Amino acid sequence: MKIRVKINGQDRSFEIDPSEYLLDTLRKNGYMSVKRGCDTGSCGACTVLLDGRPVISCSVLSASVDGHEITTAEGIANQMKEYMHALASEGADQCGFCQPGLLVMIYYLKKMIDKGLIERDKETVRRYLIGNLCRCSGYLPQERAIFRFLGVD
Amino acid sequence: MSLRIKEYVRPKTLEEAYSLLQKEGAEILGGTTYARLSSREIQLAIDLQDLGLDEIKEEENGWISIGSMARLSDLEFHPLLKDFAGGFLPYVLSRIWSLQLRGVATVGGTVVPRWGFSDFLTAVLALETEVEFYKSGRMKLEDFLEKGLKEKDIMTRLLIKKEERRAVFKYMRNSEYDFSIVNVAVSVKVEDGKLYDCRIAVGARPGVAKLATKAMEILKESYDDEHVEMALHAVEDEINFGDDFRWSGEYRKSVALVLLKRALGEVIS
Numbered sequence: 001m002k003i004r005v006k007i008n009g010q011d012r013s014f015e016i017d018p019s020e021y022l023l024d025t026l027r028k029n030g031y032m033s034v035k036r037g038c039d040t041g042s043c044g045a046c047t048v049l050l051d052g053r054p055v056i057s058c059s060v061l062s063a064s065v066d067g068h069e070i071t072t073a074e075g076i077a078n079q080m081k082e083y084m085h086a087l088a089s090e091g092a093d094q095c096g097f098c099q100p101g102l103l104v105m106i107y108y109l110k111k112m113i114d115k116g117l118i119e120r121d122k123e124t125v126r127r128y129l130i131g132n133l134c135r136c137s138g139y140l141p142q143e144r145a146i147f148r149f150l151g152v153d
Numbered sequence: 154m155s156l157r158i159k160e161y162v163r164p165k166t167l168e169e170a171y172s173l174l175q176k177e178g179a180e181i182l183g184g185t186t187y188a189r190l191s192s193r194e195i196q197l198a199i200d201l202q203d204l205g206l207d208e209i210k211e212e213e214n215g216w217i218s219i220g221s222m223a224r225l226s227d228l229e230f231h232p233l234l235k236d237f238a239g240g241f242l243p244y245v246l247s248r249i250w251s252l253q254l255r256g257v258a259t260v261g262g263t264v265v266p267r268w269g270f271s272d273f274l275t276a277v278l279a280l281e282t283e284v285e286f287y288k289s290g291r292m293k294l295e296d297f298l299e300k301g302l303k304e305k306d307i308m309t310r311l312l313i314k315k316e317e318r319r320a321v322f323k324y325m326r327n328s329e330y331d332f333s334i335v336n337v338a339v340s341v342k343v344e345d346g347k348l349y350d351c352r353i354a355v356g357a358r359p360g361v362a363k364l365a366t367k368a369m370e371i372l373k374e375s376y377d378d379e380h381v382e383m384a385l386h387a388v389e390d391e392i393n394f395g396d397d398f399r400w401s402g403e404y405r406k407s408v409a410l411v412l413l414k415r416a417l418g419e420v421i422s
């Protein structure tokens with residue numbers, strides 16, 4: 001079956017199988033920032049924005065996004081330079097596999113915090129990042145970079 | 154492990170969706186977060202996204218109406234629920250794994266399967282809640298959880314009575330990354346500073362959430378310490394706690410009673 005989607009502002013159409021998940025459709029079509037970690041909804045490596053809200057793309061049927069808008073890390077990287085500098089200066093990442101999904105979440109959290117819909121405090125930010133697992137960093141350097149970027153004391 | 158889908162459809166009316174559902178091998182799709190973990194084939198997957206079932210609004214008659222296709226994260230940030238019962242539901246929802254999961258999971262997919270481990274079902278059962286199906290109509294949530302449905306149907310809405318309630322949810326997990334091993338929710342109506350109509354729900358027993366009706370009856374007489382103790386004894390008699398690979402029923406029961414005592418203390422104080 002055919003689906004039409006807007007990805008990072010560009011209209012695209014793909015031929016998909018009805019059993020296919022968005023993670024696979026995106027990777028097959030070159031959006032390689034979207035990673036497969038667990039494939040069961042737990043790790044957050046596959047996080048993208050669907051109509052502006054963060055979703056685990058491994059659990060979203062591709063057929064169901066026909067007519068919708070998707071944003072991947074590729075689409076927002078330019079707006080996240082300051083965050084990337086914060087990561088680099090804290091030596092936050094090791095392999096970097098978790099980072100594109102985390103970057104999408106941080107982009108979203110910043111918007112929600114700026115709108116006053118999510119509180120700007122450490123415990124709240126930690127809770128909203130519970131679904132982004134990192135197998136290398138031990139989280140602390142990432143956390144320092146994230147708090148700095150989000151202006152959380 | 155994979156869920157295979159032979160044919161995918163997006164009906165334009167509820168009537169059409171219902172008649173498609175009656176075909177053999179037809180199933181409703183929620184967010185598919187749970188369905189996708191099974192290994193089977195759906196002959197006809199019915200996506201309800203074009204039916205306007207994602208609306209959350211206050212009805213004129215004092216109920217909050219939540220469409221079955223609303224995402225859990227839509228509820229979490231909705232102004233109606235932020236202010237209701239001291240933000241009780243957004244708190245409970247924020248305990249259901251990640252925001253990215255809640256951005257996909259739907260209310261229908263969370264209510265209809267009547268999962269024992271559910272945090273959301275325990276919480277809404279402690280409020281006055283009803284569930285509406287296209288053909289089977291509207292029923293109390295406790296009746297649906299106990300009896301289920303006789304036929305394949307489409308959940309259309311969840312309805313929560315909007316009244317002045319104090320509500321508390323407590324749970325125990327082996328780790329924050331796990332499902333609740335037992336969870337409890339207690340709510341009480343507050344009118345002119347007086348407490349009425351205490352509702353006590355116990356879930357992850359590991360069976361589906363259940364109301365402790367005898368304990369609720371006892372608390373109609375008084376909310377003093379003696380009645381709270383009597384209510385806890387009634388829970389011990391009335392609610393079954395079973396074993397599973399995580400915990401024994403005995404241990405579950407002990408923990409549930411401690412959580413309930415704390416929850417009752419908080420809503421009554």
Ligand SMILES: Cc1cc2nc3c(=O)[nH]c(=O)nc-3n(C[C@H](O)[C@H](O)[C@H](O)COP(=O)(O)OP(=O)(O)OC[C@H]3O[C@@H](n4cnc5c(N)ncnc54)[C@H](O)[C@@H]3O)c2cc1C
Pocket residue numbers: 040041042180181182183184185186187188189201221222248249250254257258259260261262263265266270271272273306307308309331332333
């Ligand atoms: C990694 C992970 C962690 C989780 N952690 C928790 C947790 O901590 N606490 C907790 O309570 N839960 C937890 N869950 C469970 C989660 O809440 C469920 O996966 C989710 O609620 C299912 O919603 P869905 O819309 O994706 O349902 P689906 O998987 O799409 O559907 C489930 C079932 O409901 C049926 N259905 C859906 N909508 C309707 C409708 N409108 N009418 C009739 N039938 C319908 C479907 O046919 C299907 O049989 C977790 C799940 C995962 C994957």
Ligand code: FES
Pocket residue numbers: 035036037038039040041042043044045046047056057058059
């Ligand atoms: S790959 Fe999607 S949550 Fe892990």
Ligand code: FES
Pocket residue numbers: 092093094095096097098099133134135136137
């Ligand atoms: S840096 Fe390797 S998974 Fe996070």
